[in-house]
Amino acid sequence: MRQEAEERKALELEKKKVEKEELKYNTEITKLQESLSVTTSESEMEKLQSRILELQAQLSSVILKKEEITNLQNGKAGNVYIISNLGSFGNDVFKIGMTRRLDPQDRINELGSASVPFKFDVHSFIFSEDAVGLENELHNRLNSKRLNKVNLRKEFFKTTIDELENLVTEIEPTAEFNKTMIAEEFRQSLSTDEIYTSSYSFDDYDSDEDE
Numbered sequence: 001m002r003q004e005a006e007e008r009k010a011l012e013l014e015k016k017k018v019e020k021e022e023l024k025y026n027t028e029i030t031k032l033q034e035s036l037s038v039t040t041s042e043s044e045m046e047k048l049q050s051r052i053l054e055l056q057a058q059l060s061s062v063i064l065k066k067e068e069i070t071n072l073q074n075g076k077a078g079n080v081y082i083i084s085n086l087g088s089f090g091n092d093v094f095k096i097g098m099t100r101r102l103d104p105q106d107r108i109n110e111l112g113s114a115s116v117p118f119k120f121d122v123h124s125f126i127f128s129e130d131a132v133g134l135e136n137e138l139h140n141r142l143n144s145k146r147l148n149k150v151n152l153r154k155e156f157f158k159t160t161i162d163e164l165e166n167l168v169t170e171i172e173p174t175a176e177f178n179k180t181m182i183a184e185e186f187r188q189s190l191s192t193d194e195i196y197t198s199s200y201s202f203d204d205y206d207s208d209e210d211e
Contacts, residue, residue: 007100014102015069018062025059072100078131079104082164087118087186094164097155098135118185124168126175141167
């Protein structure tokens with residue numbers, strides 16, 4: 001799939017970036033350790049040791065990130081997401097998909113950037129070492145509720161938020177689930193429409209009175 005290829009490419013670019021950071025930290029730590037080995041000033045030693053510890057902590061964070069990227073590249077790991085878009089699709093319509101992005105919110109932002117008039121609400125991000133299998137299980141359990149029963153790549157389902165929460169809890173008990181449909185932009189748009197309508201009606205009434 002094109003999406004998977006794009007995500008793998010993005011992971012490879014991110015990995016190269018992280019490897020550059022790793023090299024930078026290692027190089028700087030080595031230089032500081034060399035300086036530490038020749039200095040005789042106690043105050044300078046303390047400064048160097050403190051800086052080395054700081055860089056080692058940052059290096060550990062970079063290494064963990066690199067390992068996470070490698071896991072995402074080599075296996076089926078990823079995040080399954082459950083999202084809704086009240087303004088675009090109405091109540092009880094949810095999209096269930098998966099992404100290998102390091103930050104799954106990036107994928108959601110991408111989905112809501114151009115193809116729909118409003119942003120998506122996220123109800124759950126579920127990290128799994130077998131995200132492909134988890135996504136398939138959710139799709140299979142909800143198969144009769146697909147909106148598009150011809151093109152299975154269209155991952156939209158007509159169901160209730162309560163049913164989804166129960167299903168997620170059953171399959172992945174530790175997963176967090178948010179039942180709220182914020183739909184901020186949609187609700188703000190409705191409020192704007194009401195203000196505009198009220199203003200228009202009032203102005204129209206005034207003009208009639210003037211006549």
